[in-house]
Amino acid sequence: MRTLSLAAATLATGLMAGLFFAFTCAVMPGLSAVDDRTFVGTMQSINRRILNGWFLAAFLGAVLLIGLAVALHLTVGGRVLAWTVAALALYAGTLLITIRLNVPLNDRLDAAGPVDRIADLASVRAAFEVPWVRWNLVRTLTNVAAFGCLVAALLSRRA
Template sequence: MKMTTVFLLITAVLTALIAGLFYAYSCSVVLGLGKLSDTEYLKSMQSINREILNPIFFLSFMGTAVLLPVTTFMFRGEQPAFLFLLLGSLAYLIGVFGVTMAGNVPLNDMLDKFNIGEATTEAVKQMRDRFENRWNLLNNVRTVFSVISIALVICACIWNRYQPE
């Protein structure tokens, strides 16, 4: 097996893991959290946002951000795999990584600094109103872009499969 194929497969697995994570959030986690009271919701999101900052998540999230462009570079000159990977990289870097860093992370940081225990009922409601809909919208955006990204990587895998070694 060629080194480019190995990189492509690892990239596909990492991209799929991230797409699955955001998809699961969009179609189950946020729906369940949405049914909680304001205080329960904010405490749950604080806990989730703190716990997701772990080595396994960083390996897949950052690994995808690194491996997609590296793998794309390795496939330069191999059409259409290169084009699929280039578009998949752009979808991930802009629509997943970029949205996360510019949108979800600042919201998570804002929520992390919010002291629920000392807040009034009205302040808790206001924080949820400021956080929930925007965070969910951004999560849906990165879900769509992560699914687009993995679909494009799968296209590159399929195309690569039928190329001579």
């Protein structure tokens, strides 16, 4: 059960790290080259459609699975527990950044309304793009670090 929970936590955390990494190195750089209307409309669409069962299962499942792995390794202690606790702290940072910073930016972008009715698309984009990209990079780093910790925990089980 310990190995299974740790492997599942690693998988879910890796899926989330990959998603955030894809936004960091492909989606947002690609969108930076488009006009304001395309940018705002595309991000509004992505922000609405990402709220689905697959995303939520990985996003929230990761923290639950890491917590389970920590709990199951409490009596064992050692390097596996240390790496898993570090992963939990880092992934908690990812959740905090997402919930406190990226989601409110998403909500403000959505509240601007349909692109056909936004008078100043450039200002809506400017208020969203730079801070969202910055915080996405930070959560990508915390999430990738959490994933790395979980890989180290798995490798420590074999050492």
